[in-house]
Amino acid sequence: MNKLRRSVLLATAFGASALLIPLYPAPAQAQSQAAPASLLNVSYDVAREFYKDLNTAFVAHYKKTTGKDIKVDQSHAGSSAQARAVADGLDADVVTMNTTTDVEFLASRGVVAADWAQRFPHNAAPTTSTMLFLVRNGNPKNIKDWNDLIKPGVQVIVVNPKTGGNGRMAYLAAWGYVRSNGGTDAQAAEFVQKLYANVPVLARGGRDATGIFLQRNIGDVLVTFESEVVSVEREFGAGKVDAIHPSASIIAENPVAIVERTVKKKGTAEQAKAYLDFLYSDEGQEIAARHGIRPRNEAILKKYSNTFKPLKLFTVAEYFGSLSEAQRVHFNDGGRFDQIYTVR
Numbered sequence: 001m002n003k004l005r006r007s008v009l010l011a012t013a014f015g016a017s018a019l020l021i022p023l024y025p026a027p028a029q030a031q032s033q034a035a036p037a038s039l040l041n042v043s044y045d046v047a048r049e050f051y052k053d054l055n056t057a058f059v060a061h062y063k064k065t066t067g068k069d070i071k072v073d074q075s076h077a078g079s080s081a082q083a084r085a086v087a088d089g090l091d092a093d094v095v096t097m098n099t100t101t102d103v104e105f106l107a108s109r110g111v112v113a114a115d116w117a118q119r120f121p122h123n124a125a126p127t128t129s130t131m132l133f134l135v136r137n138g139n140p141k142n143i144k145d146w147n148d149l150i151k152p153g154v155q156v157i158v159v160n161p162k163t164g165g166n167g168r169m170a171y172l173a174a175w176g177y178v179r180s181n182g183g184t185d186a187q188a189a190e191f192v193q194k195l196y197a198n199v200p201v202l203a204r205g206g207r208d209a210t211g212i213f214l215q216r217n218i219g220d221v222l223v224t225f226e227s228e229v230v231s232v233e234r235e236f237g238a239g240k241v242d243a244i245h246p247s248a249s250i251i252a253e254n255p256v257a258i259v260e261r262t263v264k265k266k267g268t269a270e271q272a273k274a275y276l277d278f279l280y281s282d283e284g285q286e287i288a289a290r291h292g293i294r295p296r297n298e299a300i301l302k303k304y305s306n307t308f309k310p311l312k313l314f315t316v317a318e319y320f321g322s323l324s325e326a327q328r329v330h331f332n333d334g335g336r337f338d339q340i341y342t343v344r
Contacts, residue, residue: 005087006257036069037271040262042092044165045205047226047254051076051096052289057287058278062271068329078164078205080105087111092259093272096279098129099165100255101327107257116257121296125253126279128294130313131173134213134222134232141220145246149221150194157219159203159209161331165252166209167202170223171337172326173250174231176262179319180248180312193340202341212239223254226308227292248312254293306327 043051050202055072062070075082075092083102086092087109095112097103103124106112117123135143141154149156153323159167174195183200206224213222214236222228222241229243256276263269285295290305301308320326330336 009143029316033148037268038071038073038274039268039271040073040091041074041091041094041096041275042075042082042086042090043096043260044098045076045080045232046166046210046225047098047293048074048076048207049231049234050227050288050293053291054284054287056281057283058275061278061281061283062274065207072275075256076207078159078166079210080163080165081205087189088260091262091266093262093268094174094255094256094258094276096256096276097165098252098254099168099323100253101168101256101323102111102165103257104324106259111259111261112257113260117255119258120256120276121280124257125255126276126284126296127254127288128226129252129254129292130249130294130311131170131223131224131252132226132229132249134224134228134241135220135244137239137242139242139244141216142242143221146174146191146195146248149174149198149223151198154198154221155200155219157201157203157209157213157222158196159198159206159224160204161337164203164205166206166225168323168326169225169250169252169330171330172320173223175330176250176314176319177248180314188339189336193207196341199204199341201292203221226294230292230307245309245311246315246325250317251313 031194041051049268051074055074059070059072062068079097079099079102081106083097087106095103095106103112103116107114107116113119133143135141148154158170161167161171171192171195173189174192178191194234200218203212206228209222209224210228212218232241247257256279258269258272258276263272282297285300288295289300292307294308295301316326
């Protein structure tokens, strides 16, 4: 064999063996440099700042307790729109909503466990909130209670109850206010109809409602979650709005659940549970309180008594049976909301 042919054969053999190198297992050092586990929290509109801070704290907590890194992403919009997105395939590892009906919807689709409410304390609702009013600085329309929202010339900004839990809770709070004062369902329906006659535009979600009120400068009063007071002050500066606590309002539970479909596919069940457990920790409850979200921890709730003003609170069960029943009667197509609200 001449020297030229021998050189060609050797080069060919070396090239072929080089192509096989990537097929062997990577060294242990390279494997240890794999990307950290990641979670996606799909949540409701006005909780974005809360979860931004909570995620930072959880990442540090997880590293300290496990020695491992983790990454947490978040997605926010109207809660019902978010629930539909997850049902349609959005790969959330966890959902953190503001009404149980949105999680029950996902359970009915087999996306979260049927017994999701028994997987964590307090029916899997680590925090609560309530509905109050934000009015322009100085309260020029002298709005003090629900009755003021049906006066002529008062424009009310609320979320569409068909698209967001914020809107459903505002509707149920107004209805329950009448009932809590001895009124009948017929009187409550008349009251709520008058209120929505003062609504110039329905917002898609809680943050959209705040934008309509403060950026587009529409409306005299915004009915929203208590936590939005803190968010408004952080985004727009103190002194833009006054917070008005009505004489009575509703308890809104913020339910959470692991998305079984996603964690089985990604292998993130342990991390997802650790994340939701962290919401119940003293640190998680403290972060919630700082964002105007009511913690379940009574000691921390008492510590923030200046934020959480005393007011008469009623539950969904008192006047509506359950949120599922309220959904069926009031918010499903053809329900009482559709009968009450007419697009003008």
